[in-house]
Amino acid sequence: MFMYTPSHVGITGNERADELAKSAALDAALPETNYGLSTDWKSIIKSAVINTWQSQWDLNSSHLHRITPSVNQDLHLPPDRRSQVILSRLRLGHTPLTHSYLLNQEDRPLCIFCQQSDLTITHILRDCPALINSRKACQVNCGNYSMLFEDWFKLKSFLRSIKLINNL
Ligand SMILES: [Zn+2]
Structure with a gap:
């Protein structure tokens, strides 16, 4: 049986492992590449990605789709x-x-x-x-x-x- 649980945020050992992984990734990082995309292009690309994602998501008839029909919807999570x-x-x-x-x-x-x-x-x-x-x-x-x-x-x-x- 598979039970989903949210990410491991708040679990000390896992957060420390994340910090070490990020640190190692930064040490080995390739130089940042700037392709010169303007904000307009980024917005157009983001919109196209969301539209494609939404089209795929709308083919779904799951319980989750019924309660989250939009892929661009903010989720309000409880504090604990x-x-x-x-x-x-x-x-x-x-x-x-x-x-x-x-x-x-x-x-x-x-x-x-x-x-x-x-x-x-x-x-x-x-x-x-x-x-x-x-x-x-x-x-x-x-x-x-x-x-x-x-x-x-x-x-x-x-x-x-x-x-x-x-x-x-
Ligand atoms: Zn009943």
Whole structure:
């Protein structure tokens, strides 16, 4: 099973390894080349790259594409690492709660709240009828699914209220 976690920023040993790697790269660096690209050209090239990337991204129909339709969209990350890990997993739709069945070679589990649908992140956050009141109490707006991930504190409050925050 593959679980995404954000980069190793904040981990002392890894940051030291990065510093040493950057230092070694600078020592061995080739002379900087200036091709004389003007700011206008850089802007045109950047725009072309983003347009190509967006075209490729739009061929995707994943959970992540639904909540991040634009490749040029700023992500608002929560301040602490644990929250960043949870939010990243929610955005990808892959969490220990919803995908540990793969590792255990079991069938996909049903929702633990309504027992009527597969246990998925979308079902828990947006669709489960048994969680309507919890969503309302935490003011979680699931009308626009991608906006749900923009307010981490409401989302975290909701996940705490349904006692799933430690299973993600
Ligand atoms: Zn349900």
